[in-house]
Amino acid sequence: MNNKKVLELVSKILIFKTEHCQHKxxxxxxxxxxxxxxxxxxxxxxxxxxxxxxxxxxxxxxxxxxxxxxxxxxxxxxxxxxxxxxxxxxxxxxxxxxxxxxxxxxxxxxxxxxxxxxxxxxxxxxxxxxxxxxxxxxxxxxxxxxxxxxxxxxxxxxxxRKIIPVLVFALMSTLISFAFFFEPEILPLDTYKMYQNFSGAEMNDSLWHMCNVQAWRNKINAVKSS
Structure with a gap:
């Protein structure tokens, strides 16, 4: 008897649908x-x-x-x-x-x-x-x-206006590009690698990139200390 009640309860739960639900x-x-x-x-x-x-x-x-x-x-x-x-x-x-x-x-x-x-x-x-x-x-x-x-x-x-989504995407791309070139440590590693693959950078390019990053940091530190 108990098993029958359990099965009936499970059956009701499986087929239950609220009156407010619109799904089929x-x-x-x-x-x-x-x-x-x-x-x-x-x-x-x-x-x-x-x-x-x-x-x-x-x-x-x-x-x-x-x-x-x-x-x-x-x-x-x-x-x-x-x-x-x-x-x-x-x-x-x-x-x-x-x-x-x-x-x-x-x-x-x-x-x-x-x-x-x-x-x-x-x-x-x-x-x-x-x-x-x-x-x-x-x-x-x-x-x-x-x-x-x-x-x-x-x-x-x-x-x-169709131009608005374009401007939003361009703004986001600008922020990511700036981070890639000047503050790469704040980017997730996979995003950094993706941009690096897009750029097709060689060893010399990577060295120049890191030098550029360091120069930017020195400039920021100089402004903060002044």
């Missing part, structure tokens, strides 16, 4: 399906990015003794899985928390989404290593800026 299937299925899709998309996106990095460093890879192994390490590494797990975990927590809040609060007024986003983002971010945290910060910052801009356009405070 049950809350449980929607949560797991969303998490798996997020994992796959993030994994493939990182794989494509690694493919670009492989093309940029192809010359260096071809000079190495273990060409295939080094190419494979660049193309597929633990960061692929870490980023996929981050996006999957965040989606799982977001959807699961939102459905739980709809059930407990018995309404949908926007607060559910705010609380679910805060909980899902915070918990999933805390589980990641620094290199994955950097990728997430870059992506979410860009999306957050875009959301703020679009909301202001809808409210009529700004007019949508």
């Amino acid at each position: 299937h049950s809350c449980i299925r929607n949560t797991f399906q969303g998490a798996s899709e997020a994992f796959i998309k993030a994994f493939i996106a990182k794989l494509c990015l690694n493919g670009l990095m492989l093309l940029l460093s192809l010359k260096k890879v071809m000079k190495s003794d273990k060409k295939l192994l080094n190419a494979f390490k660049i193309l597929l590494n633990k960061t692929n899985f870490q980023l996929g797990l981050f996006m999957g975990l965040q989606t799982f927590l977001l959807k699961g928390t939102q459905c739980s809040l709809r059930t407990t609060r018995n309404k949908e007024d926007g607060i559910n989404a705010l609380l679910a986003g805060f909980i899902a983002g915070g918990l999933s971010y805390m589980t990641q290593e620094e290199n994955v945290k950097y990728l997430v910060r870059v992506y979410l910052f860009g999306r957050a800026v875009d959301c703020i801009y679009q909301s202001q356009v809808e409210k009529g405070r700004f007019k949508h």
